[in-house]
Amino acid sequence: MEEVLKRIRQFRDERDWMKFHDPKNLAMSISIEAAELLEHFQWKTGQESSRYASENREAIADEVADIAIYLFEFADNIGVDLAAAVHRKLDKNAAKYPVDKARGVATKYDKL
Amino acid sequence: MEEVLKRIRQFRDERDWMKFHDPKNLAMSISIEAAELLEHFQWKTGQESSRYASENREAIADEVADIAIYLFEFADNIGVDLAAAVHRKLDKNAAKYPVDKARGVATKYDKL
Amino acid sequence: MEEVLKRIRQFRDERDWMKFHDPKNLAMSISIEAAELLEHFQWKTGQESSRYASENREAIADEVADIAIYLFEFADNIGVDLAAAVHRKLDKNAAKYPVDKARGVATKYDKL
Amino acid sequence: MEEVLKRIRQFRDERDWMKFHDPKNLAMSISIEAAELLEHFQWKTGQESSRYASENREAIADEVADIAIYLFEFADNIGVDLAAAVHRKLDKNAAKYPVDKARGVATKYDKL
Numbered sequence: 032m033e034e035v036l037k038r039i040r041q042f043r044d045e046r047d048w049m050k051f052h053d054p055k056n057l058a059m060s061i062s063i064e065a066a067e068l069l070e071h072f073q074w075k076t077g078q079e080s081s082r083y084a085s086e087n088r089e090a091i092a093d094e095v096a097d098i099a100i101y102l103f104e105f106a107d108n109i110g111v112d113l114a115a116a117v118h119r120k121l122d123k124n125a126a127k128y129p130v131d132k133a134r135g136v137a138t139k140y141d142k143l
Numbered sequence: 144m145e146e147v148l149k150r151i152r153q154f155r156d157e158r159d160w161m162k163f164h165d166p167k168n169l170a171m172s173i174s175i176e177a178a179e180l181l182e183h184f185q186w187k188t189g190q191e192s193s194r195y196a197s198e199n200r201e202a203i204a205d206e207v208a209d210i211a212i213y214l215f216e217f218a219d220n221i222g223v224d225l226a227a228a229v230h231r232k233l234d235k236n237a238a239k240y241p242v243d244k245a246r247g248v249a250t251k252y253d254k255l
Numbered sequence: 256m257e258e259v260l261k262r263i264r265q266f267r268d269e270r271d272w273m274k275f276h277d278p279k280n281l282a283m284s285i286s287i288e289a290a291e292l293l294e295h296f297q298w299k300t301g302q303e304s305s306r307y308a309s310e311n312r313e314a315i316a317d318e319v320a321d322i323a324i325y326l327f328e329f330a331d332n333i334g335v336d337l338a339a340a341v342h343r344k345l346d347k348n349a350a351k352y353p354v355d356k357a358r359g360v361a362t363k364y365d366k367l
Numbered sequence: 368m369e370e371v372l373k374r375i376r377q378f379r380d381e382r383d384w385m386k387f388h389d390p391k392n393l394a395m396s397i398s399i400e401a402a403e404l405l406e407h408f409q410w411k412t413g414q415e416s417s418r419y420a421s422e423n424r425e426a427i428a429d430e431v432a433d434i435a436i437y438l439f440e441f442a443d444n445i446g447v448d449l450a451a452a453v454h455r456k457l458d459k460n461a462a463k464y465p466v467d468k469a470r471g472v473a474t475k476y477d478k479l
Contacts, residue, residue, distance in 0.1 A: 032144060035229050042233055046240060047247040051410045054203075055184040055192035059409060061210065062181050062286055065174040066402030072167040073395060074361035074387045076301065080167035084221045091166075092223045095214065096232035098173065099225055102210055109196045111204045113211055117147050120208035121154055128158060135159040137298035163298045171297060174398055178290030185283060186275045186473035189412065249410035256368060259453050266457055270464060271471040278427075279408040279416035285434065286401040293398050296391040304391035308445045315390075316447045320456035322397065322438055323449055326431065333420045335428040337435055341371050344432035345378055352382060359383040 032103075032114065039104050057105040061098060068094040144215075144226065151216050169217040173210060180206040256327075256338065263328050281329040285322060292318040368439075368450065375440050393441040397434060404430040 043049060071091060072080040084091050106113045127140035136143075155161060183203060184192040196203050218225045239252040248255075267273055295315060296304040308315050330337045351364040360367075379385060407427060408416040420427050442449045463476035472479075 032226070035226055038230070038233055042237065045242050046245045048245075048249070051249050053189035053193050054196040055187060055189050056410060058177070058181045058184055058192075059283065059405060062174070062177040063402050063406050063409060065170070065177040065210075066399050069170045069174050069395060070399050072170055073399060074392060075167060077165035077167050080170075081165050084166040088221060088223060091221060092218070092228040093232050093235070095218050095223060095225065096228040098177075098210075098214055099229050100232065100236075102207065102214065103229075106204070106207050109200060109203060111200060111207060113207065114144070114147050116204040116208040117211050117215075118150070120205050120212065121150055123205070124212075125154065130157050133158045133160075135162075137160070137163050168298060171293060171395065175290050175294050175297060178287050181283060182287050185287060186280060256450070259450050262454070262457055266461065269466050270469045272469075272473070274471075275473050277413035277417050278420040279411060279413050282401070282405045282408055282416075286398070286405050289394070289398040289401040289434075293394045296394055299391060301389035301391050304394075305389050308390040312445060312447060315445060316442070316452040317456050317459070319438065319442050319447060319449065320452040322401075322434075323453050324456065326434055326438065327453075330428070330431050333424060333427060335424060335431060337431065338368070338371055340428040340432040341435050341439075342374070344429050344436065345374055347429070349378065354381050357382045357384075359386075361384070361387050 036103055036107050039100055040107070043104065052104065052108065054105065054109060057101050057108070060101045061105065064094065064097040064101060068098065148215055148219050151212055152219070155216065164216065164220065166217065166221060169213050169220070172213045173217065176206065176209040176213060180210065260327055260331050263324055264331070267328065276328065276332065278329065278333060281325050281332070284325045285329065288318065288321040288325060292322065372439055372443050375436055376443070379440065388440065388444065390441065390445060393437050393444070396437045397441065400430065400433040400437060404434065 043052065068091070071083065071087070071094065075083055103113065106116065128143070132143045133140075155164065180203070183195065183199070183206065187195055215225065218228065240255070244255045245252075267276065292315070295307065295311070295318065299307055327337065330340065352367070356367045357364075379388065404427070407419065407423070407430065411419060439449065442452065464479070468479045469476075
């Protein structure tokens with residue numbers, strides 16, 4: 032992760048792009064890239080999306096990487112350790128979705 | 144990263160949620176969480192977004208984690224190594240945005 | 256439509272909100288509200304989404320209205336007649352998706 | 368509006384696309400098109416976005432129309448009168464954002 036972050040920072044700074052990369056603009060960019068990933072599955076069923084993803088792995092991986100690049104930089108810029116944030120959020124999610132209540136259902140926590 | 148992935152998989156499997164997690168649904172979820180991050184900056188200027196992010200680091204970190212959890216699982220489910228995908232995409236981006244042309248400007252590559 | 260627009264403008268101006276409503280912020284708001292609509296269908300199949308929508312019509316209508324309010328104001332602020340824009344876009348779409356090629360398939364125009 | 372809806376329905380039915388247009392897929396499509404509109408303003412300030420929108424009115428109008436086409440069809444398919452829904456939502460918003468409290472500030476209603 033640290034190696035990936037180093038390269039993302041270097042890519043940005045060589046181009047003098049930090050001035051564009053405030054949290055608002057990076058959050059917008061994450062949303063825009065997320066929609067590009069979503070577009071691949073626009074008219075497909077869930078099942079078709081699985082086959083499509085395995086048959087178009089490189090194109091999909093590029094979209095995933097676009098989201099990750101902005102997401103990693105966003106976290107880095109505001110001083111958030113992403114792995115630690117994920118662990119803490121999974122702790123919170125575990126409390127919101129206890130296994131015995133959430134098992135096998137997609138109900139939102141406030142209706143469990 | 145491998146440790147984070149292990150925990151994400153375990154969290155999902157204890158709840159028997161794999162049946163909901165096809166690529167289409169995970170891509171939708173990434174978009175939904177990305178919009179929740181974006182909402183924090185909805186009416187702010189870029190500068191205000193920087194101050195807001197540093198003053199609300201935990202809330203923002205939770206939103207970032209929500210995106211990351213779905214993104215990591217998405218990549219994992221379709222067999223994509225996220226770090227490798229990021230490196231390969233940065234190579235492509237470096238070719239699309241040569242330093243001498245892209246320096247200091249936010250122009251899209253097809254108009255550089 | 257003109258009556259709806261009049262009320263949207265009045266709502267905004269009574270609150271002195273025009274200063275926040277530049278095209279970037281309104282486009283962000285459209286995306287944020289679109290994701291709130293999407294969230295209703297997050298883990299549902301297409302078929303389940305139809306039943307859910309008809310059983311939760313008022314909640315869904317509110318989300319649709321949130322998108323529409325920002326979309327109508329966006330078009331109004333930049334001097335775009337929305338009905339005319341839709342007609343013109345449907346003309347373009349008809350050329351991109353000729354009936355004999357597009358019938359019954361969800362293929363994107365550049366692959367038809 | 369009724370005339371626009373008639374044309375949208377006809378466009379869809381000539382192509383036998385109703386089978387793809389369940390609420391989930393249309394909501395996804397609204398999000399995808401909303402992100403395409405957003406992309407126009409990706410690295411711009413609010414002020415730059417105003418100038419850009421007035422200089423690129425036709426391109427922007429096309430993006431707005433793409434969102435509107437899916438949004439109008441979505442409402443139509445689930446039996447929602449969009450103008451009525453907007454009026455009802457503005458009534459709710461007026462209660463959530465009283466003029467004397469909301470004037471000149473972008474604070475969310477739950478913090479007003």
